[in-house]
Amino acid sequence: MDIFTTMQDERGRLSQSEIRIADIVLNDFEFAVNASIIELAGKADVSPPTVTRFCRRLGCESFSDFKVQLARTAYVGMRYLKPEPKSIAPADVAQDIITKAQNALFLLHRGLDVAAIEQAANRLADAEMIYAFGSGGNSSMIASEIQNRLFRLGLRITSSSDHSMQLMMAAAAKPTDVLIGSSFSGRNAELVRAFTLAREAKVPTIALTQSGSPVAHVADITVPIDLPEGDNIYRPTSTRIAYLAVLDILASLVAYRLRPQATVILRRIKQQLVTHRDGDDRQLLGD
Amino acid sequence: MDIFTTMQDERGRLSQSEIRIADIVLNDFEFAVNASIIELAGKADVSPPTVTRFCRRLGCESFSDFKVQLARTAYVGMRYLKPEPKSIAPADVAQDIITKAQNALFLLHRGLDVAAIEQAANRLADAEMIYAFGSGGNSSMIASEIQNRLFRLGLRITSSSDHSMQLMMAAAAKPTDVLIGSSFSGRNAELVRAFTLAREAKVPTIALTQSGSPVAHVADITVPIDLPEGDNIYRPTSTRIAYLAVLDILASLVAYRLRPQATVILRRIKQQLVTHRDGDDRQLLGD
DNA sequence: GATTCCTGCAAATTATTTTCTTGATACGTT
């Protein structure tokens, strides 16, 4: 696990001096990464040995090991990101957006429920028919993306962003089918209704959403995607990127699950696309 | 700039001993990050001072500074990523996909032509009407995403993934309008045709594509998005994530450019959304 | 009141860097 999480988890068990060190590291981390043990000790008003002991307690070999671990998760992850970029200069805006996207992926990975994804992948692989639901600019894109990824694996699938259609499809689905729905906020009331309907008819449901949300409650399998509030509201792109990544994982697992030999075939197709490529973008569809 | 690029750029100017050090670092970088200067020197069959000099030459303050820099870009970026995950165990697949996505963002950032994006943003902000083009599963999504992001800023915009429509639109466009098109491969012949048509009519064109590609050649402004081949073919998601990030940057710059005060209003709208949120995903559209 | 744990000091150890020197190579001069 990464050093930041450890630091937060252990915080309660740390002594006063150690908490001071932790706070300095967390707040001024550029400093911490470049400082020597003496400088860091000086800033925290403790002696160098205390810093060494602090590092040990966090599971590091030594102070330099600590710095390396720190630098490792420094580039992305667990940073206190400001809601706005440093300035509106193009370079800063770019940096800000890319860092946030990377952070979203980092946080996604940290909180990823792999078991749930695996379970979902297995259900999808065995489904006779799949219905993918999602509404609103973001989730509707995810829904069609689910279709996009899964139909290529030979699965029967359709997607809809239309509430009425979703309800009708949910009513038409059989227990051997699967419903999969996405909701960034988890508060999509219509999706909850469709899932409830499905549940009554014993149709398995999979939700890609925030854990603990209404949508999560009514789904059989929830693949939780929990990102800090800020990211959701201020910049939907980073959340969307996280969803796309989850989808990618899900689709890959389904592919592996479906037929081990399929990956070989798939690779051959890809290879062929590489060799004679003078067409257009649609080549990439063969992914 | 990152230490890996520097190492590759400087390689020619390094001495024999230094090249040996560089190779060890590049190949076994877990080792390099954890090793002391003596261990690293020993493995490279050089003396510790040589290692120090090597670090200095690369622009680092000291050996420990070098290690920090190394660890920083170790988590993501410039890694020799295997085309396939370690195993098909779900956790490994997840790790593989997320790492690749983060790497794509890293590489995107490294190669980002900020000036081109800024130029493109300015053009879009001043356009009387915008036409967003893209075909194939990937670029068509990008095209509608462009529309999605820009219409909220009060711009007049439409998107199309239909070749015939694209041609007709290109023909109908005026020099005060802007055409913006996306092509992952840069080999979308129809897009090239549409752009050529636009050029003849003096309609400004912006391309989001691979630099040096046919599409890039016919566009007035090219925002280059160059990622290693492997990523494009084997896993379109990471490329798509890069495109989404670029789009996010572009849209943000347009927003800032359009009206500085708009950001204030936008923030107020967001705040309001946060306070009474019991609806569904579509709230997030207000991003 | 005793125990435990934190903490800093000083010493010891270790790591890193500087300085100095040697050896090699390249270049210019005779």
Place this chain on the structure above:
DNA sequence: AACGTATCAAGAAAATAATTTGCAGGAATC
């Protein structure tokens, strides 16, 4: 072509700096 000089690489050893360990005093807790 041969010699001398300049330049650079690279290691040895010394100096310096950083880090860790051992120990002892002191605070907090039970």
